[in-house]
Amino acid sequence: MSIDEITEYVESLGGVLTLRPEPGDGTPEIAWGDRFFYYAPDGVLPPGQPFTTIVTKDYPDEPSAGLGDGVFRVNIDAGRRGQEPVDDPALRDVVQAHPAYGHLGWVSVVQPGERTSGELRKLLRDAHAAAKHRWERRRT
Secondary structure, three states, rough: OOOOEEEEEEEEHHOOOOOOOOOOOOOOOOHOOOOOEEEEEOOOOOOOOEEEEEEEEOOOOOOOOEEEEOOOOOEOOOOOOOOOOOOOOOEEEEOOOOOOHHHHOEEEEOOOOOOOOOOHHHHHHHHHHHHHHHHHHHHH
16 A cells, blocks of 8 residues: 555544645744644644544654654554554564554554555544544534
8 A cells, every 4th residue: 555545544534634734834844744633623732632644754752663764653542551562673565553652552664565454444434434533522
């Protein structure tokens, strides 16, 4: 799956606000080229973290996943606590705990492909549904 295919799928779930940091928009350079997905049907950035991100480079203070040069990682708030630590954050097309935020229930997939596409879509749907539920709960 490509970054654009994943973005299209997430946005098709409805009510998604996608942030795409780029030069000149005031965002930190480290975020340029990445994508951040929020449930925000009113178009207003909600408080808190996105429910999914796509990162195109390794971030400082995180174990290297060999990102860059076309290699990317999808990160998903899976709502599970205490994920097992990652042995190899550079494994490709494998759903595993996020290398830095797995203990908070985040999972990730580096370079998703055929092996993980079905599970990835389910995780994205579930994360979207949970974000929608949080957004609706804040509105009442």
